[in-house]
Amino acid sequence: MTHTARRIGRTLALVLPVVLVLSGTLAVTRVNWAGTSDSQLLTASSEDVSVRAKPRTPQDVLRDALLVELQEKDPGTALTHLQREVERRPSLAQHCMSIARALGRAAVEQYGPVKAQSYSRPVCDTSFASGVAQES
Template sequence: MNQALRHIGRTLAIALPVILVLSGTLAVSRVAWVAPSDDQVLTAAAEHQPQAPEAALTDRLLLTLRQEDPSAALTALQEAVTRDPSLAPHCAEIARTLGEAAVDKYGSTRRAQQHSRPVCDTSFAAGVAAAG
């Protein structure tokens, strides 16, 4: 029994330093030894910047259009502009984008045009026409 414990102790005495050296070498090889370049820092910072309100609204409305229909998205656009008048300068561009997305969803300008209404003048219809 005593001899078996000595054998285990010798094995560990030899194997353990080898394991520690190898694991330390692997850990060191994964460290980024070079500081990130300015481009990488700028890219990382840009990824974490908050989205502009009009861009966030556009994304939300495009999701509504895809999940429901263009009428629901146009209604939500009108309500958003009424709640926050600072979005009014972006209304026409957003409605045009919704018109283009409606053509993408339905595959025809005729079917997309059925949802047209005078939100932000005729921008939705202009988007449908541009996509067709």
């Protein structure tokens, strides 16, 4: 009897932690962490891991840098640097208007429409002013 009890105890000692870990893992994957009513489950996949982030385009890098500069300094400084970059790298000219509009929208968020409009200048065919007007 003692031998059988020991064998059952050892089996439980090995199996029980595995069962607890698996049931806990399954329970965590079923919890609605996002708090939405959607019952869709998100699971990790080896396919997702191998997907590389797309390289950032020069216009995206420039726009993000100018948006930071707008927040740290002012829209006028960001617009001046936009104009200089377009003159330095003409390939950015086709993106100048969209970058200037993004700066205009960000300026409204930070300074309000009246003050943001005061920074307006003829960079990229008044696209900055267009961005300000869109947010106003």
